[in-house]
Amino acid sequence: MLLKSRIKYIQSLGHKKSRQEAGEFLAEGPKIAAECIRFAAQDVRAVYALKPWLEEASRILTKLDPGIVQEVDELDLLRLSQLQTPNQVLLLMAERPRSFPPDTVDQPILVLDDIQDPGNFGTLLRTADWFGIHSIVCTRDCADLYNPKVIQASMGSFLRCSVSYTEPAEWIDALPGQVAVYGTLLEGQGIFEYGPIDRGLILVGNESRGLSPGLQQRTTHKVTIPRIGGAESLNAAVAAGIVMSVLTRKL
């Protein structure tokens, strides 16, 4: 049985303010839970799970203090979960210390400009991780890294990404030397005309407004994904996925 106060506390972590006060967040579902335990066991504060999952996951659970692992029934899990259909296990995790944006650009870095949909934000982290991009610089109006929907959509990739919140235009201005800045704009050059890169910034604009004027101004390489059909635009995560795939390809 779970204490009412405990249930209430865990439910409160759906809200950014509560997460920031507590420094804790939620990660749900077998896949994400397994990745959290495997890659960040030291950050796991509590595990609430159904019996079948506890049996199935017994091997990785040896990485944790047994005192923080609690079996719950389906009703309790439903009470704790942020998902419409709770998925076997819910982890309470400690937030990691906030990251700072990197001082130099010696690798490809993703820059997110007011990506507000948490599903898009999480999908962007997952895609960046796939393409080996692990440094993400965000405007302060982007979705919160620890939003349950971000964690869900990132599918564990949030563990491998360093995500910092800052004022990207000012950060770019303070970077030493020449930096290649790739921005997706309607009047750019076709993406397939760009060679693979081993460093540089890849800008991703807001879902409805696109790139802010400040970031457009700092774009040194204007990129377009050639359109053949009738859609007015692409989803931000899909567009960024295409740009990342082409710019990080091996020849």
Add this chain to the structure above:
Amino acid sequence: MLLKSRIKYIQSLGHKKSRQEAGEFLAEGPKIAAECIRFAAQDVRAVYALKPWLEEASRILTKLDPGIVQEVDELDLLRLSQLQTPNQVLLLMAERPRSFPPDTVDQPILVLDDIQDPGNFGTLLRTADWFGIHSIVCTRDCADLYNPKVIQASMGSFLRCSVSYTEPAEWIDALPGQVAVYGTLLEGQGIFEYGPIDRGLILVGNESRGLSPGLQQRTTHKVTIPRIGGAESLNAAVAAGIVMSVLTRKL
């Protein structure tokens, strides 16, 4: 003022069964509403909108019988809407007659294998539309084309796509001649090694299981999106977007 029975009916269209019985569905928000009126005025059965939108959209509204346009207040719109935050206008639309899968493959065709998330399904339509792919063949377990979340995520592209539900493996077997079938698999050849195509099938697998054995078997060109980092997989819509962008590129 709206009749209670009318509100109840419109709310019921969030469910597939009600939509199928009624042959009607909902389309919300200024962008999608404008596209529906512009490209499918004959299918618009009713418009419910706030006053500012009616004023702003007065020009395109001339395409409709004024008798089907009704001003509502914010409270009524909230009652009618399937969105968490209603967005100015809601259209009641007639479903179009169901499409049949094409008899021949003289263009690129997208084949969706149990894409269950309506957001992914709609994003796939939007992306296909962008790349000029307007024929979509789906398994019967895919999300319903007229699910409000599909309409939302497709951003109007559902109007330009012919979407048919069938048994794709049997359909492929019945196609005349040799057909190139591109399937994304972990052990395929890198996507950038494939030239642009002017016809063929592009298979997209289920979000968690990937391609079914039957469709894997019919794959003539195994495609992989090279992975550099740690993510286990890509989001289905992002992966398909990358494959579509590369296969439809102009050299």
